[in-house]
Amino acid sequence: MRIRLQTYPPLGDITIVNRNKIPFRIILDVPYRWRDEPWEAVLWHSTGGQDWHGTPLSQLDDITSPLSIHNSDPATTRLHFGADIYLHSKFQFTVKFRHGIQGTWVWAKEALGHEDGQLIELTMDHMSDSIKDVIPDLESSWKPTSLLSQAPRTRLWSIEHDIGAARNDKPSTQAIKIGTPWGSFVRWFAIVRQSAMWLGPRQGSSDFHLDKDAIVGSFIGPSGRHLVFLAVSGLNHVNSVLRSSGGNILSAQGQNDGLSNGKVVILISEGSSFEGCIASVMYHARRLIQPYFTESSELAIESPLDDNVSHLSMEKWYDSLGYCTWNSLGQHLSESKILTALKMLKDDGVPVSTLIIDDNWQSIDYQQQSSQPGWMKFEADERNFPGGLSQTTSKIRKLCPDIKDIMVWHTILGYWGGISPHGSLAQSYNTVELEQDDGSRITVISGEDVSRFYDDFYRFLVQSGVDGTKTDAQVMMDQWTSSSARRQLTDTYLSAWTVSSLRYMGLKTISCMSQFPHALFASQMPLNRSSMVVRNSDDYFPDIPASHTWHVWANAHNAIFTQYLNVVPDWDMFQTQHPFGGFHAAARCISGGPIYITDKPGHHNLKLINEITGKKPLGGSIILRPDVAGKSISAYATYQGKSALKVGSYHGKWGTGSPLLGIFNMVTEPLVELVPLSAFSGVVPGTSYIVRSHQSSRVTSPLSITDSDPLITISLDGHGYDILSAFPVTTFTGRHFQHLTIANMGVLGKMTGCAAIVSNSIRLLTNGNVLIETQLRVLGTLGLYISDLPSMNLLDDFMVMILEEPVPIETVSISNDNTRVVEIDTDAAWAAIPEGSRGWGSDLRVKIIFPS
Secondary structure, eight states: OOOEEEEESOTTSEEEESSSEEEEEEEEEEEGGGTTSOEEEEEEEEETTOOEEEEEEEEOOTTTSOEEOSOOOTTEEEEEEEEEEEOSSOEEEEEEEEESTTSOOEEHHHHHOOOOEEEEEOOOOSOOSSHHHHOTTOOTTSEEEEEOOSSTTEEEEEEEEEEOOOBTTBOEEEEEEEEOTTSSOSEEEEEEESSSSOEEEEEESSSOOOSSOEEEEEEEOTTSOEEEEEEOOOBTTEEEEEEEOSTTOEEEEEEEOSSSOEEEEEEEEEESOHHHHHHHHHHHHHHHHGGGOOOHHHHTOOOSSOTTOGGGSOOOGGGSOEEESHHHHOSSOOHHHHHHHHHHHHHHTOOOOEEEEOSSOEEEETTOSSSSOEEEEEEEOTTTSTTHHHHHHHHHHHHOTTOOEEEEEEETTBSTTBBOTTSHHHHHSOEEEEEBTTSOEEEEEOGGGHHHHHHHHHHHHHHTTOOEEEEEOGGGGGGBSOHHHHHHHHHHHHHHHHHHHHHHHTTOEEEOSOOSHHHHHHTSSOOSSOOEEEEOSSOOOTTOTTHHHHHHHHHHHHHHHHTTSSEEEEOOOBOSSSTTHHHHHHHHHHHTSOOEEOOOTTOOOHHHHHHHEEEOTTSOEEEOOOSEEEEESOTTOOTTSSSOEEEEEEESSTTTSEEEEEEEOOSSSOEEEEEEGGGSTTOOTTOEEEEEETTTOOBOOOEEOSSSOOEEEEEEOTTOEEEEEEEEOEEEOOSSOTTEEEEEEEEETSTTGGGGEEEEEEEEOTTSEEEEEEEESSOSEEEEEETTGGGSOHHHHOEEEETTEEOOGGGEEEOSSOTTEEEEEHHHHHHTSOGGGSOSOSSEEEEEEEEO
């Protein structure tokens, strides 16, 4: 059996600290048969690049050991070691351990593959005065400007470089050296163009090499401070990216499609916080872009349809579970296949409210002599949809009344091959033939008719019973070889599509294959419209085993950038009855975006679906999206490392809401880790929290960041996952209990059950009773942590009410997992209320009263 080990601060990573005294901890899982035998551990370290020395570590008892949030492997016993260390310079470390006093020392790297860890004390707390302080060898041809940063404790600059105009319908391109960030650095992170249409993350240490063009680059300097670069696109038809030039030099590549000279613009922010630096450059980029894309007058156009069209409501369609036909029904799509699948979903009790009819519903010219076929007419393919699109949607709604929104797929140019020259669309609208960068040619609607085309198309869809669209292959506009086409048509298409989507569908749309520089800044950044759903990474590939962990990893890191766009990040569909079904489900839940499944008919994991959805009191179901988009909290950690991916999110009001932390094991081997409370985004120092595991149902005692940062031990199987939720506690000095601590944990059994909480109030009344009033979005098991619950009597001490009526006593119980948790079955309690007495409120209002 392999021994499992990790440290905090962690091996294989760099940790920046703002104090010189660091409590160092080791967790060591060893075979259970050796539980009573002696073990030794030594911290082996080098300070400031000097000779290495060993510091023996003391074994900790159960009281001083970090709390475990997961059940340990019964075949192992868990040991903790620790010591306080003092920083005076850069600190590099590893550990060794042995079994028995005379045993052979085992090194963490050689035996377990853990790379050395690093500690840097953040000693330089002042911001740099000059850009030369952060880029000593800045190329002199750049024009630097100091700017006012909108992010606290950061410094912001722009550097600009001239670039010539496009000539002979070809763009002007220019490669420009920038310099070496910090002069030298210890870690770097970048968001690159993984492909023409998708973003992806890259990380490294002191050797900087990019295999793809980047949008964002960040570097940790020797002092522990961050330096973030953002290549801005969309200004006067100039697009920019970042590149590596050898010798750790960062450079920029500019492309100008404009008819006049332009500027390559790079924004640079420096500060002690990575998040602050990212925010600084993104906020300023938004200010630069906004004047170029002020379509608010067009976007405010009223719909020409009557007031009875349900899809014009402002309800967030992506709050419901969606079903997509792509992986589930395949490419040979038909009305009968869709109806059969929906009937099976209904019979199996899968609570789908949104249907996405993906590729292959359209009338396509398969006789067209080109690499990709073109689109013929608006109406659906008559062979597979013989009654037309309207008949299909009518049958769907009759069969499945719970489906509120029906969406259809199309590319932004119509189809993969654009418009067929032989169809009715080419007869109704002016077209133009363009060359693509692979040498093929494509027919598209010409600029003067794009708005009319989209207006007609989306009117047709709405009249056919369609509520929204998935608009794919937007990158095709970036692949035209003609500068004039990109300059004249790209924004024309993006604007016409956005305006028509808002006018007819209330912006119920999914933007897909659209992560190319111009669209990121020109279409997805401006704040002149409501947020739209945008795919956040490459596709979900159920049949490629190696793709699953990378898919979640890429989405989590891409969100570091996309969280600042005016979008709702879409981490793509997944299948529930799949070995990685739970892994993907947890990722979608903490993403803050929509959740769609693409299960093959009859192949559903109903237990998993129940964990990601909830029933509303008045009927229907929803997913439970946290308020804040989930993102990786460790940008510089590498995909090849030994640490779990950690995705942070938040739900509720700032300071009183619930931080969430998704943890995902990227490798096949089990792991253990020590996670500090500060890893939960939004934790307020001095405020106490309990932390609950969705997987194990374990709840910690109250934890607080004061002089120290409490640690939690996590354990994950190979490719295991969990979502940890931190709940702020309220403490009273009551009549009977001196330190009564209470927390509302939302709906238990849901991956993001805290997101069911609409409001929460915990008060001590003048009569000495505690009153909890909470409002929930869904039915289920409401969980309340009460520290002194073991000293109370449920029957005598508790009053629980819904709609001011007492609930049946059998719906209130003490949790089998924790004697300090009371569980209220609001589903059963709601069912006991006569329908005529339930009122019309969409949320569930619960009151709990008990003595203090």
